[in-house]
Amino acid sequence: MTHIRKAVFPVAGMGTRFLPATKSIPKEMLPLVDRPLIQYAVDEARAAGIEEFIFITAAGKGALEDYFDTAAALEQRLAMNGKTDALAALDRTRMSEGSLAFVRQNNPLGLGHAVRLAQRLVGDEPFAVLLPDDVIRSPQGALGQMVDAHAKHRGHMVATMDVPLAATSSYGILDVAQTTGRLSQARGLVEKPGPARAPSTSAVIGRYILEPSIFERLANLGPGAGGELQLTDAINADVETAGVNGYRFDGERFDCGSVQGFVQATVAFALDRPELHGDLSAFLDTCTAPARQVA
């Protein structure tokens, strides 16, 4: 039994970096090998002991709800035809009854706004936030590691990874007060600082454990960078009272919100599959030709 029972999955973003693919399907349904992105995030949350799954969705995201529903006709047909492997592949999509909730974000006002919409369902307890764009390859799962750490070190917790100094302007960066092992006590977060302004090279990625006090901060928040309600601003506003720790998880993160990261993740996760590994690595060895212009 974990003290973190609920997880919020903000999936209301427009996914513009994946147009035209995301014109008619949600980004979170793009398949990494043979599972949609959202499945990786849900599996990680389940492994961390999460029991309630709260999706913040938007218009055009209906495929996500259908994905976690039963597909009676398909399942019947597979059973009738003895396709037991195909049926077993659906096991991951089965969620316990009543464990899923969907909240509509009518306006994409930012990640902070999306998280705020989960307030009534989360209530007065610490909870997790997972951004499914960030896919993490790790035996224990990043969220599970954080839940263990959070049991000992309360306050807000953000997942961090070390990045090159030249890359700090692409991330929220932790202003570190003190580091012990994987845990860094922080004075706050700085949004996308250039190398000269970066207080560290600890970058925040899309896994959080938040104390319920975040909701009051979010309620009183004005628009931040890009005119959006920023989760980072709310965490910063709560540092003095709740505290914030960075947790340097053990694992490799892929930014599947970008085409480059998605392609790399596809190769990495396919190489992890014993049935694909041999052929794929032999094929990759042949891919040394210079880039061709493809229309």
Ligand code: UTP
């Ligand atoms: P991104 O900044 O990656 O935006 O959001 P996006 O719309 O998903 O993708 P691009 O940049 O247009 O390609 C980070 C996370 O916050 C969620 C997104 O769904 C994603 O999981 N989000 C963002 C919301 O749920 N609502 C918002 O208003 C904004």
